[in-house]
Amino acid sequence: MSQESPSPTAAEREAYDKAFEQSVSDRDGFWLEAARLIEWIQPPSSAVDVSNSPHNRWFPDGKLNTCYNAVDRHVDSGRGEQAAIIYDSPVTGTTQTITYNELLARVSRLAGALQADGVRKGDRVVIYMPMIPEAIVAILACARIGAVHSVVFGGFAAPELAIRVDDAKPAVILTADGGIEPSRQVPYVPIIVKALELSRHTPTTVVVHERAEFGGGALPSGDEARGAAWVRWADFVDGAEAAVPEELDSADPLYILYTSGTTGMPKGVVRDNGGHAVALAWSMWNVYGISAGDVWWSASDVGWVVGHSYIVYAPLLIGATTVLYEGKPVGTPDAGAFWRVIAEHGVRAMFTAPTAIRAIRRVDPKGEEIGKYDLSKFETLFSAGERLDPETQTWAMDKLGKPVIDNWWQTETGWPLASNLRGLSPMPIKLGSPTVAVPGSDLVVLDGEGNEVAPGVEGNLAVRLPLAPGNMIGLWNDDERFVSSYMATFEGFYATGDGGYIDSDGYVFVMGRTDDVINVAGHRLSTGSIEAAIGVHDSVAEVAVIGVKDELKGQLPVGYVVLKSGVVADPATLRDELAALVREHIGAVASFRETHIVQGLPKTRSGKILRKTMRQIADGQSPSVPSTIEDPDVLDALAPILRGEAE
Known part of the structure; x- marks a missing residue:
């Protein structure tokens, strides 16, 4: 399988094309039908109110309770003795089933x-x-x-x-x-x-x-x-x-989940009750092929959006069994940990991050642990959190003999923007692509002026408003930032902050972030907040942190520091001290370990550090150097260090 894989046939696309078209052109027809998956106290009469765009309200006159839909109604329907949660904790040696x-x-x-x-x-x-x-x-x-x-x-x-x-x-x-x-x-x-x-x-x-x-x-x-x-x-x-x-209004807030912002101050993404419940319930079969009674496992953490959506809410909303795993892909006790859980609990499909697959591959490159377990009930491995690189995807499909499906979505969206819809309309896999836009998300690629580009041309990935149900309805107590961060770049569109292209088959290819938020093992972290932690050190005058490509974690933060005048520091000691500061202020999740002492940082005349240019050099690309660079010699001196050629 490759980017040159056969295009999907008309038959393979038929159900998808029909669903997608209706989801964006007849929202009442499509989404009110989807809303029947939820038990309402007061059923909605319309799908979406766009009168105050971009602050759209899904199912505006509907009333419901999300917890009732996730728990009580399955008991009321006579399925109370079915397993709701399977808790599997190799770090404590505990397994527990909760009905x-x-x-x-x-x-x-x-x-x-x-x-x-x-x-x-x-x-x-x-x-x-x-x-x-x-x-x-x-x-x-x-x-x-x-x-x-x-x-x-x-x-x-x-x-x-x-x-x-x-x-x-x-x-x-x-x-x-x-x-x-x-x-x-x-x-x-x-x-x-x-x-x-x-x-x-x-x-x-x-x-x-x-x-x-x-x-x-x-x-x-x-x-x-x-x-x-x-x-x-x-x-x-x-x-x-x-x-x-x-009894809650559909538009009442369900939760706040904080995601990194480029200023270092996290943004509190707000999810509603009604739109969220409908979207997640619809996604379980149509995107993931999971029905009531199936065992589903999302190997994420409840602290992240994948955990919110696909450990807790989505599987329980449809009456599936969700696996709650307290362990690692390797080391608890070995690289067969995932396959053991799948076999023991009869998992039909699972969700994990590319980082986890790469960690397993590093320890067990031949996939020998896979052969130790009965995976006959297992159908599909889904991946999200960062781009699934073709090499890792190929390895997993080869060793498992199962489809390995990439997903593309964000904390802000709550569920996939693009995926291979295994229940609604399975399509051929193209390596490097999460496949097509999910119904409800009208994805386009825009140039810098906001114009749509031709298929295959790279640009800014954006979603035509209104966003699908289940996407954020705003930022907590910060409407101005909600608009300026996401809606102001391209009028009438949600700017995802990711760059990429859509090919002639409608397959989406996500090429990376367009801002200074980096993705470390699926965790979005602000380089600004890491820089702020490093800046606490007495020896540091200036610092730039960029995300560089990493085989295991997708990206890793690397710091480039300029010392205060007259300060002499041992590089190894400084590296350890800065790593400790980042751990203290951000947490171990930042995985910050590498620091380089440099003589200067490249800047524009207005003082902006050229992080994008630095990142391009570090990743072996041809850098785009703006004409406003203050001192090109500083960049020339830094380039060998960025490329790992000199210190």
Whole structure:
């Protein structure tokens, strides 16, 4: 399979073409039919209100409860004894199956405890948890009472958590006493204490789920509690009455999920209830070929958008069984970890990041671990989070003997913009392409002036408004930034920030970011925030961080620092100190390890550092050097270092 693969036949395209055309030209007809997948308190009479574009409202007069649709209705339909969650934790040696009946009991009880603590519809709750069932219970409990949840990845350091606490202003933080890695434990309580010390906002309550591996211990009190009441999870829910689902408007916010911004300040992407539920329920069969009762596994984290959409909401909305995995693709215990989970639990399809596939390939290049397991029930491997490179895709398809499908989407979109729709209309795979635009997302390629370009011509990937249901409805408390960041570049379009092209078959090829947000193993990180952490060091005068290509993680941040006048530093010592600063301020997820001491950074006359030009040189491309460069000699001196030829 290659980019020259046969074009899809008319028969292969028929269902897709019909669905796509209706989804953008007859939104009421298409999306009201899709809305029948959801049980409404008040069914919507129209699909979308675009009168205040780009602040569009999906199913504007509809009323529903997302938690009811994800849990209660499966119990009400007589399927309460079906597995809702399979928790598989090789790092603790634990496997647990939670039925829909059991999930309903746990969710409604926590929801009742939150209400008893004063949490009401519209209040925010920050969830800072590892990959344990209580994380899903917490998310659904918030959805049940109309509280807006904001999940923060447990790997983020205290300063990053503090920023999110100040922006969301949660009434409650739900957490655990720590996360567990293959070789270490990560205590969460000290991170939260530090975050509350740094933040201006203080929640009323911090609820801590105790894990046996951490052995309990006293919770913060007095000055250490930072003004919040700290309580153990078991005590918090003890005696709580089960909460009933709140009636919510379709447009009411469901959650806030923060994504990196080029300024270093995260953007709080807001998802609604109705559009989100419809889009995700529609996607499970049409995009992924998964139905009620199937076992589905998304090997992501609940802190990321893939975890929100495809660990928690989408599989439960349709009554599938979702696998919650607390482990790694390799090392827990070996490179056969994924294949063991698939075989033991009868997984029909799974989602993972290209990074995970590359890690498995590095350890087991011949795919010998695959042969140890019965994968007869397994049908498809889906990938997202970053571009799936053709070499990795080919290896996985060859070793598995299954289709390996790339997806392209973003935190802002909530579900794929482009994919190979395995339920609706499977098409031939072209390596390097996530295939075609998903119905509802009218994808185009624009030049710098906003004009559509011909097939095969590279430009800016954009989506004609309105965005499909399930995409963001705005940024939390920041309408101006919502418009300026996404809608102002090209009038009438959402600018994805990615460059690429669409070929004559309609296949999308995503070539990379057009801004300074880098993608490290599927995690979008701002180079600005990494630079800010490095700039704290006493020896550093200036710094530029760029993302360079990496075989395993897609991109890695590399720092180029100019020392303060008169300062002499040992490169190895400085490298370690800067890595520690980034870990402290951003978290280990940044994977920052490489620093180069340089004499100067290339800039325009206005003082803008030419990061794009630096990145092009580092990636072996022909650089585009603007005419406004202040001193070309600085770039000439830096080029060998960027190429790895000299220090």
